[in-house]
Amino acid sequence: MTPLQAIVRPALVLGLFTLVATALLAVTDRYTRGPIAAAERAALLRTLNRLIPAGAHDNDLLADTLTLPPSPALGTRRPTTAYRARRRGRVETVAFTAVAPDGYNGDIVLLVAVHRDGRLAGVGVVSHRETPGLGDAIEASRGPWIRQFTGRALGDPPPARWAVKKDGGAFDQLTGATISPRAVVKAVKRALAWFARHREMLLAEDGATRVPADRHDPRRP
């Protein structure tokens, strides 16, 4: 083997393997793209239906969406999607993302569903990194804690009592974990206040699909 061959042959072999591997991945991607999108949709719909029962609306939740801009009031740093549940065209419930930035271990991402009268249809935890066995009881699958929000509104309890009991509020904390519940209560309260400010826009029956950025946010300079 000449020196040139000694260089060229390994390079060609490596190139050939790269080509075959890329082809394999391209084929797999092609055949899994549909099923992956379907699985994502099904999972999202399951999460939504836990808050808004399938019987409570007559539209396709995943098709009737609004794009929300990033909002400090909601704790979101990227555009998020809101889902509208309608009955005979009237928006009955809106579900949107709110983030509690002050969990024990970073962001707690919530899905908050609010009825048109401002009462909570429910709150769901989408993702979190709270301590397993303690803070993770905020998840619906690990305990009833998150259900205490259902039916509450901004004035019920009064604003001063939107806190965990340890802080003089109306909401239970969890055994051994105060930080995670405190973060969630605060985030839900902020989400309800945001809903009240944007109520008109969110409940509009026409085809508006974007909500303008927050203007009167108290935390913005």
Place this chain on the structure above:
Amino acid sequence: MQDYKDIFRNGLWAQNPGLAQLLGLCPLLAVTGSVINGLGLGLATAMVLVASNATVSLVRHLVPQEVRIPVFVLVIAAFVTVVELLMHAYLYDLYKVLGIFVPLIVTNCIIIGRAEAYASRHRLDRAVLDGLAMGLGFTAVLVVLGAMRELLGQGTLLANAQFLLGDWARDLKLTVIPDYRGFLLAILPPGAFLGLGLLVALKNYIDGRRAPRHAQVVRPEPRPVS
């Protein structure tokens, strides 16, 4: 035949990746919070191991010495990505729970270790069996450690079996200790280290008791540096 038996004995016991070679400890410790998580990642790893061992064995005369490691890495990364896409499509909930540890199978040194130390020097049939034996050995450790931690930590076994097996498996969940308050240490990372330590100790104890009677020496295989 004797060969095949040895391959399985090595993978499942004598050279077990988790208990003897102590390879791939990061996923082993991270996902063993429950039986199903351990089983899911174990099977995914075993699939990659069989496929990569088979491929490496098939091309072992084709690949020049200088580029064999890049080629092995390429082969392994491709198979891991395929497994990841398949899990994302068909085992969505499990994929979400295992999260980053599915793509991280690429970095599991058992896989490159078996490619380099075994598959690149043996026939296809042996390489495939070796991948299967090592993969099952690794899975077994993940499942046993997952069972220990789930039982001690939450008092259940096979919780969330539907993530891996579909909806019918919801009822597989065994509540071994009713009204259990949970034992946090077992669920948190220290529980994984302690559990693995106990399993390694148990294996050494059993080997130590058997050694004088059989007096058989297991020839150590070249161990990959990683």
